Amino acid sequence: MEFVTVLADKQVKVGEDFTLCCETNTGDFTVTWQKNIQKLYCVEGKHRTGKDGKTVFLQIKKAEMEDEGNYTVTIQNRWGSASCSAMVLVELDEWRIVQWKQDPMINALKSFRICSGDIRELRFLLYGPVGSGKSSIINTIHTIFEGHPHINCPTADLTCMSFTRGFKKYNIRNLPFAFYNLMGLEQGQSYRMHPDDIMSVLKGHIPNNYTFHPHAPIDKDNRHYILNPTLNDRIHCLVSVIPADKISLMSDEVIQKMKTIRAAASKLGIPHVVFMTRVDQVCIMTHRDLTKIYRSRRIKEQMTTCSNRLDVPMNCIFPVRNYQEEVKLNEQLNCLMLEAFTQIVRLADDFVKKSYCFVFNLF
Ligand SMILES: Nc1nc2c(ncn2[C@@H]2O[C@H](COP(=O)(O)OP(=O)(O)OP(=O)(O)O)[C@@H](O)[C@H]2O)c(=O)[nH]1
Numbered sequence: 006m007e008f009v010t011v012l013a014d015k016q017v018k019v020g021e022d023f024t025l026c027c028e029t030n031t032g033d034f035t036v037t038w039q040k041n042i043q044k045l046y047c048v049e050g051k052h053r054t055g056k057d058g059k060t061v062f063l064q065i066k067k068a069e070m071e072d073e074g075n076y077t078v079t080i081q082n083r084w085g086s087a088s089c090s091a092m093v094l095v096e097l098d099e100w101r102i103v104q105w106k107q108d109p110m111i112n113a114l115k116s117f118r119i120c121s122g123d124i125r126e127l128r129f130l131l132y133g134p135v136g137s138g139k140s141s142i143i144n145t146i147h148t149i150f151e152g153h154p155h156i157n158c159p160t161a162d163l164t165c166m167s168f169t170r171g172f173k174k175y176n177i178r179n180l181p182f183a184f185y186n187l188m189g190l191e192q193g194q195s196y197r198m199h200p201d202d203i204m205s206v207l208k209g210h211i212p213n214n215y216t217f218h219p220h221a222p223i224d225k226d227n228r229h230y231i232l233n234p235t236l237n238d239r240i241h242c243l244v245s246v247i248p249a250d251k252i253s254l255m256s257d258e259v260i261q262k263m264k265t266i267r268a269a270a271s272k273l274g275i276p277h278v279v280f281m282t283r284v285d286q287v288c289i290m291t292h293r294d295l296t297k298i299y300r301s302r303r304i305k306e307q308m309t310t311c312s313n314r315l316d317v318p319m320n321c322i323f324p325v326r327n328y329q330e331e332v333k334l335n336e337q338l339n340c341l342m343l344e345a346f347t348q349i350v351r352l353a354d355d356f357v358k359k360s361y362c363f364v365f366n367l368f
């Protein structure tokens with residue numbers, strides 16, 4: 006016995022009724038259904054399974070988040086058995102609206118002026134576990150503004166050693182934005198960068214191209230130490246970078262290191278957000294169509310895990326996708342990143358405004 010047509014993957018909206026069906030070459034068989042490798046328990050009024058001649062079907066009423074999964078049907082008779090499977094994805098009601106047109110956002114950022122004339126550039130510090138996509142974020146933002154694929158910041162294979170070394174500034178074209186990229190946080194006692202150095206970075210004591218010494222944090226006696234940093238030397242927004250596909254696997258130790266850095270930034274009044282990268286690796290619906298990102302149950306789950314583990318509100322978490330080996334630009338990918346980038350620009354600008362008013366007693 007065999008299938009003439011197999012179950013087809015489905016993408017349904019919350020509240021929709023849908024049917025999975027397939028056709029066999031015989032009418033003499035018994036049927037069992039499984040969901041995610043477990044026997045499907047039919048709920049009255051919700052599921053209806055049946056057989057109509059050579060056709061087998063499963064009807065599900067009013068799709069809910071819980072109905073998402075992999076469904077398998079097995080047919081059996083005394084001559085043998087056969088199975089086939091299909092993936093059902095449930096689209097939630099959109100819970101965050103994205104502007105899927107890049108030009109207005111690009112133009113707004115290109116004509117952006119920092120609120121205080123004395124500040125040359127807004128400075129963002131990216132930090133997070135090894136291989137979380139920090140360098141890729143810088144390359145993606147470069148690519149968007151250059152209008153063609155751009156690799157300025159070397160990226161890594163997924164090994165456990167951070168590829169990024171030292172403290173290096175990346176300017177975004179001729180715009181007033183600069184990224185600093187810290188080497189990835191690793192598990193274990195051995196820091197490749199002393200925690201005190203992170204505090205010095207935030208306060209603006211560390212110059213561009215400085216090489217960290219894990220056992221000797223920079224201090225006043227070091228000739229590279231910026232003794233009296235101005236607002237121009239400081240970090241204006243902290244961005245934690247978390248890979249969506251590894252949030253649950255991150256050790257408590259790395260999470261604790263991240264919380265410590267965030268607490269230090271918060272003490273200095275520096276705003277903080279999370280960029281959740283590699284969204285295409287956790288959700289097939291998002292992988293196929295990025296505009297579905299805020300309809301995806303998987304993305305919402307990962308954002309919730311991220312919010313709980315790092316103790317940050319959901320509205321500070323921005324799922325993004327980076328360019329990897331694509332040669333063609335993708336407007337949807339750009340828009341998602343531009344939304345997140347616009348947010349950090351606003352937050353950094355507010356921070357600069359507040360700090361400037363504070364220094365000059367303008368409140
Ligand atoms: N699929 C996918 N892969 C990504 C994404 N962002 C980054 N990557 C890949 O993840 C790997 C690590 O990215 P990097 O940007 O080097 O990460 P990093 O945080 O700079 O790493 P270190 O500097 O070593 O700490 C690379 O192979 C990237 O191509 C994404 O959004 N989706």
Ligand SMILES: [Mg+2]
Pocket residue numbers: 139140141159160161168169186
């Ligand atoms: Mg890197």
